[in-house]
Amino acid sequence: MSAVLAGVGLIKKYGSTTALAGVDVEVGACDSLAIMGPSGSGKSTLLHTLAGIVRPDGGQVLLRGERSEMGVPPAEGWGRIDDLGENRLSALRRKRFGFVFQSGQLLPELPAEENVALPLMLEGLPRAQAVERARRWFAPLGLDGLERRRPGQLSGGQAQRVAIARALAVAPDVVFADEPTGALDQATGTEVVRLLTSVTREQGAALVMVTHDAEVAAHCDRILQVRDGRISNYSQFTVS
Numbered sequence: 001m002s003a004v005l006a007g008v009g010l011i012k013k014y015g016s017t018t019a020l021a022g023v024d025v026e027v028g029a030c031d032s033l034a035i036m037g038p039s040g041s042g043k044s045t046l047l048h049t050l051a052g053i054v055r056p057d058g059g060q061v062l063l064r065g066e067r068s069e070m071g072v073p074p075a076e077g078w079g080r081i082d083d084l085g086e087n088r089l090s091a092l093r094r095k096r097f098g099f100v101f102q103s104g105q106l107l108p109e110l111p112a113e114e115n116v117a118l119p120l121m122l123e124g125l126p127r128a129q130a131v132e133r134a135r136r137w138f139a140p141l142g143l144d145g146l147e148r149r150r151p152g153q154l155s156g157g158q159a160q161r162v163a164i165a166r167a168l169a170v171a172p173d174v175v176f177a178d179e180p181t182g183a184l185d186q187a188t189g190t191e192v193v194r195l196l197t198s199v200t201r202e203q204g205a206a207l208v209m210v211t212h213d214a215e216v217a218a219h220c221d222r223i224l225q226v227r228d229g230r231i232s233n234y235s236q237f238t239v240s
């Protein structure tokens with residue numbers, strides 16, 4: 001596997017709580033990693049740290065193809081992103097990362113297709129082009145005919161599939177998903193995670209997904225167990 005994103009010796013503290021106690025992890029293109037563990041074990045902190053949302057107190061987050069502050073590619077094409085300024089970091093997140101959360105991430109006043117088009121417009125694509133490109137995601141995600149629906153007119157599973165389309169619209173290198181099936185029933189959750197893993201892989205992106213559901217995690221190539229901010233188990237899966 002050729003890694004695209006790596007966390008090295010990640011440490012994060014909140015006051016006297018150690019959320020991450022030295023975690024090493026990497027993901028590659030077309031690779032999916034599930035992060036599991038008990039509540040409060042540091043799963044979300046790990047995901048947010050890898051995604052450049054939370055800054056670690058120790059260790060580094062490395063992303064392939066990132067340039068250093070001086071515009072010079074670092075050795076072997078890797079760039080450190082945890083120490084970038086906030087503006088660079090948020091531009092990088094918009095361009096190279098996609099995000100799917102448990103629920104409530106779509107803008108309620110916008111039709112589904114415009115929710116998907118939004119990240120493209122933020123990247124400077126004119127509205128009509130962005131919406132045209134956004135529409136292409138609807139059929140592959142089983143959302144044909146729902147383009148003009150507002151989030152309130154979608155089922156939970158449909159809304160999550162729109163969120164997946166939005167995360168993938170910018171052709172990100174890494175998709176981060178925190179409990180993407182957490183608000184869904186088992187059958188709908190299975191359908192959503194199946195689409196999330198397959199479409200992300202088809203796009204050549206990496207997937208980092210937090211879940212407490214072993215069945216959901218089993219759709220990923222590898223499962224990382226976190227306990228008290230440390231990796232307690234690491235398994236390699238081959239899933240059909």
Ligand SMILES: Nc1ncnc2c1ncn2[C@@H]1O[C@H](COP(=O)(O)OP(=O)(O)O)[C@@H](O)[C@H]1O
Pocket residue numbers: 014017018019037038039040041042043044045046
């Ligand atoms: N912003 C924060 N401020 C203070 N403590 C936090 C914050 N975020 C997380 N924590 C603490 O860090 C630990 C790990 O949290 P988290 O990563 O959210 O766990 P998980 O996602 O596995 O439930 C917990 O003890 C939690 O209370």
Ligand SMILES: [Mg+2]
Pocket residue numbers: 043044045210
């Ligand atoms: Mg969490």
